[in-house]
Amino acid sequence: MNGEYSLDTTEGMAASGDPPTNNAVDDYDAEEALERQREEENKIKIKLKSFEGGVYECGLTAAKMSVMVANMLDALQETDLTKIATREPIPLQNDAVTNKALEKIVEWVDHHWDDPPIDPDFDDEKERRNEELSHWDKQFIDIADQGELFDIIAAANFMDIKGLVEVGAKHICNKIKGKSCTEVREMLKIHNDFTPEEEAAIHKENEWIYAKD
């Protein structure tokens, strides 16, 4: 989990008696410089190639929201970023990355690339979980064709775009909330591989949740 090592910076700091440091100010200048750099880099367009062969253009900073793409770009060890733009398109070798899915993914990262980063000091999982999807995300992910929806989620998972997988997950959880197991199976086309006995046993085990408070 994220919080595990994030706080260790405080360790080893002599806490008693030291005057407060002014590092914080430098941190802010550095942060602002980084923000400007991200903005500049996003003006550089790179090409991504879907499993079906379609090529899509995407801002560099936006594309780097995919940890997989970021790692591939790092592996190139290209110091002159503008050269990245003229390179061959980056192939995404997973059958979930269809033309349609990649087009949508590029749309998503282009909208979200300047999201404020999560502060590791206050990465409150519960808070993030309860946070509702923004209006934009809701409209983005409300896709009638379930095959396409699963393509986008699976492709985002393959490309390691955490935020987009989260949007997909929240959308699916919202859709199935309050439904019966049969309805969920029908909706998501899930094959029930329990025997009736097994299913009854689980049901009995979990009976307590139906008890009145």
Place this chain on the structure above:
Amino acid sequence: MSNPLSATNSSPVMQRAIVKLVLSGDSLIIRPRGQPKGGPPSEKQINLAHLIAPKVGRKLADGSTTSDESHGWESREFLRTKLMGKEIQFRTEYTIAMGNTTRELGFLFLGDENINDTVVSEGMAEVVRRQQDEDNAEVLRLIGLEESAKAAQKGKWDNVWTKRKVLYDVEEPQELVNETFPGIVEHVRDGSTHTSVSSEPQDYRKDSFGRICDDLCEVLLAYLPLKERFRFECVSTQWQRCVYTTQTELTYDDKIDGKCIEWVLKKCQNMTKIGQLYGFINNSMIQLIVKHCNHLNAIVIDVYYLSVDTITQFFTKFATSLRSIKLYNYSQYHTRREFIDQNLKICHNLRQLMIIGNSLSVVLTDPTNDVLFRRLNTFWFQYMNEDMNGFELFVKRYGNQMKSIDATIYANSNEAITILMTGLSRMAQLKRLKLTLYIHPEFALRSESLKGCQSLIHFTLLSYINNPECGEHFTLDIDKHLPHIQYIEFWGTHITDNMFNSLSKLPNVTTISCDFCDQMFTHEAINYLVTNCHKLRTIYINNRHFI
């Protein structure tokens, strides 16, 4: 001769594990359950006792290959589709020395199903007849099952010779590029390398959730409320495996009372945070937490209901892993106080500490002037006039490492407030600050007195007293003193044009929230605010409600 209660049978130790890889119809690799910690999980090979399945062809170390025995592939696929990725239980019957290693053979259970029995019944393996097993009831039962399978011509007894032709090396690998093959991933070595075996097309539909792998399934179900998880466990075996793994917190909102908590803790093995619960945390609940939770790092406890024994059990198990603790009714019992202090002292990894009572005295108990909690960064405390000296000492010891402070102020002397503000202003790393005022209205709190908090991005000011100008006073020149503020919240103040004009100079502000406030501002002021703060995303304004 044979004793039915021989050592191996009388004390069956059931190991629970996950099937990682199926090698053949009678051998597999298992790994421990739960999230791997600090490195790859330990794994081992186990074999089904008393059975021998037809072999699957493989490539040997010297490059030569062996071919399949008849039905070898079928037998392996039978076991693979049944067990892959599932949680099983395994009971070792006997071991065989194989060179330097020892092979474990035993009975494997999937739920209540005895897999050794199933494999024999389906004709996927033969029973090994060993002299020493002549009177072994289990072996006799297996032989009986084997006879029925033979009679029914099941599996390998069907008199049909089936074998695969295996192509281990591809002569012209380039020709395969851009071709797609249906296949089974045989073994994932790491994130980007795997062995796969091509076979007939897998039958899944693009619009079926069945195409989603377990890892992704866990993430997709992570946003379900707790009780929905219990309802959805019986959607499919995949959901049964995945639906509980991401439940890591238990809170009041989950509405789980004492009677049901054991069910929850048993199934949700990755629980890390247990908050204030629906109903009180009593002795038996803490004992259940000690029994079932292995990853706990945060808890809220009401000391009032707990015995010394229970508290000891709790801290014995969790002291070093605890990162966050909130204690209620701490100062109610002086006899227990000292005892709790001693236990808290060994929680070296605490990051967050909230003690309803007197937090300051707890972190300062050590007279040797040592920092008890080197990683402490979030602190909740109540501040009264007599806490002045304690707070000064606290700032000396912990001021540099604080990232979040929540102070409820009951102090009213000017001296006490000055000390508080000076202390807070020395916390250069502080990112979040919440002040709750129960003080005399003459005191005007100004952002200027916090100007040392250069990291502050999140500020909340709650006023439970008649102090209508506190918002305007605080925001005066705020852009000069606290320029990095992103989130600012007020409760119980007048909102005026001056206040909005000051806030409009904050370049980074994204959220402004004013609850229980009197609205004294004009539309021009709010328009000015919106046009000047480019990053502003949320303004929440709620009127004062008179009761």
